[in-house]
Amino acid sequence: MMxxxxxxxxxxxxxxxxQGRVDYIIGYxxxxxxxxxxxxxTNDKDDVDLLVISPFITNxxxxxxxxxxxxxxxxxxxxxxxxxxxxxxxxxxxxxNLVIIGVPCSGxxxxxxxxxxxxxxxxxxxxxxxxxxxxxxxxxxxxxxxxTREVLMDDCLSCEMPTPQEYDILLDEAGHxxxxxxxxxxxxxxxxxxxxxxxxxxxxxxxxxxxxxxxCRQVCPAxxxxxxxxxxxxxxxxxxxxxxxxxxxFQVGRMIHVAGRCTDCGExxxxxxxxxxxxxxxxxxxxxxxxxxxxxxxxxxxxxxLMAHYELDEAEDFIR
Ligand code: SF4
Ligand code: SF4
Ligand code: SF4
Numbered sequence: 001m002m003x004x005x006x007x008x009x010x011x012x013x014x015x016x017x018x019q020g021r022v023d024y025i026i027g028y029x030x031x032x033x034x035x036x037x038x039x040x041x042t043n044d045k046d047d048v049d050l051l052v053i054s055p056f057i058t059n060x061x062x063x064x065x066x067x068x069x070x071x072x073x074x075x076x077x078x079x080x081x082x083x084x085x086x087x088x089x090x091x092x093x094x095x096x097n098l099v100i101i102g103v104p105c106s107g108x109x110x111x112x113x114x115x116x117x118x119x120x121x122x123x124x125x126x127x128x129x130x131x132x133x134x135x136x137x138x139x140x141x142x143x144x145x146x147x148t149r150e151v152l153m154d155d156c157l158s159c160e161m162p163t164p165q166e167y168d169i170l171l172d173e174a175g176h177x178x179x180x181x182x183x184x185x186x187x188x189x190x191x192x193x194x195x196x197x198x199x200x201x202x203x204x205x206x207x208x209x210x211x212x213x214x215x216c217r218q219v220c221p222a223x224x225x226x227x228x229x230x231x232x233x234x235x236x237x238x239x240x241x242x243x244x245x246x247x248x249x250f251q252v253g254r255m256i257h258v259a260g261r262c263t264d265c266g267e268x269x270x271x272x273x274x275x276x277x278x279x280x281x282x283x284x285x286x287x288x289x290x291x292x293x294x295x296x297x298x299x300x301x302x303x304x305x306l307m308a309h310y311e312l313d314e315a316e317d318f319i320r
Contacts, residue, residue: 005103005171006053009075012101012169013048016073022099023070026061027051034122035111039064051075053171055109055130058153060265063221065093072098077105079155081164082263082298083221089298089305090261092224102167104175107148107156108266109135114151118144149180154279155266158184166301187280203248209274210247212240216268216278217254222261222297229253251278255285260306262286263297 009027016022029040029050037056040047041064053075061074062083076084081100087093111122114137118125127138135151137144149157156162158181163174182189191199214230217223230238230250237253238246255262262282269279289295293314295306 003053006051008171009053009101010048010051012171013051013073014045016099017043017045017048021071022073024068025051025073025075026064026068027075027101028053028057028059028061031056034125035109035128041068053103055106055128055135056111057103058108058267058270060219060221060263060267062087063219063267065098065221066224070097073101074098075101075103076164076167077103077108078159078162078164079105079263079265080221081166082161082296083261083265085166085298085301086261086263086305087221087224088301089303090224095301099169100164100167102164102170104164104170104172105156105159105162105177106130106175107152107159107162107177109151110153114146117146117150148177149183153266153270154184154187155264155269155283157181158264158283161299165299185283187277188284191280191284204244206276207247207251208244210242210244210251210276211274212242212247212250213273215271215273216251219267219271220254220258220262221265222258222263223254225257229257251281255281258282259285259289260293260295261297 013025013027017025024041024043025048026039026041028037030052031038035056037052037054039059039061040050057077060080060083061076062080065072065074065087081102084100088095109128114128115122118137118139120139125137125139129136133148134145137146158179159177162177191202194202217228238249262285264283264286266279268282269277272278289306293306
């Protein structure tokens with residue numbers, strides 16, 4: 001059944017295209033697999049009936065803004081809208097060319113968590129839907145209820161800004177997300193509790209599995225260099241071969257490059273085909289940026305980007 005938010009999205013998107021206020025719409029349509037969505041980029045007003053809002057709208061669509069010309073109407077959750085603001089700050093996109101259709105987000109459901117809890121593959125599950133603050137999973141007529149903290153993606157568990165702060169149209173009233181920050185950073189805590197030697201071994205093992213597909217980079221709106229440092233041949237910073245040392249250095253370099261831009265959207269970890277826990281790096285980096293510079297990415301479109309300015313009272317104790 002179509003939700004009120006989905007209905008409003010479709011009529012707003014249609015009006016935007018019909019009135020020529022945008023050249024195209026960037027949103028979500030149902031994916032080919034159960035409980036997935038896929039990006040929809042269209043300038044055809046008949047396609048707006050394909051637009052969906054569901055607990056599975058994972059992609060951070062702002063990544064497409066640099067690849068499309070003209071004026072865009074873009075569907076944005078809280079974290080996506082912060083990525084858009086960050087791109088505006090970095091002068092990668094222009095605010096005048098955007099109509100931001102804000103989704104007050106209830107969090108994205110992690111289908112892998114549900115599959116593990118019910119011991120079934122997604123194809124064997126009939127339905128997953130929110131009923132109040134419970135996720136109801138229906139299998140063969142039987143219902144199972146799960147709490148928000150059990151089913152949400154790790155990044156959503158600690159989301160402080162689920163409702164976009166920057167928008168032109170808001171599809172519903174601002175919502176409130178129940179957070180569990182401790183659970184959200186439990187993997188990071190495990191790493192913090194390790195000795196440096198244990199951490200080194202942990203990441204060595206993880207990055208030995210990296211196949212250097214670059215999916216993590218491609219889905220990330222903060223990774224927007226025309227030419228990535230891993231592809232440079234003069235000088236060649238890294239070997240193109242997926243040796244664990246080079247894989248680790250690729251990710252360390254990437255994390256430094258997205259510092260002050262990463263909005264903890266969780267897309268890099270979700271996209272990784274070999275399930276490397278990349279959020280343990282990106283979230284930690286986001287925390288360090290906040291702690292050292294009192295800076296949260298994408299919260300002020302008029303502010304200078306973190307790496308483009310310097311304050312006299314900034315912490316310098318990391319410079320040795
Ligand atoms: S991080 Fe926040 S805004 Fe983004 S999908 Fe999760 S709950 Fe929604
Ligand atoms: S998505 Fe995963 S496997 Fe692919 S390059 Fe990134 S870390 Fe490596
Ligand atoms: S580094 Fe990962 S979590 Fe951060 S903005 Fe990029 S895709 Fe999102």
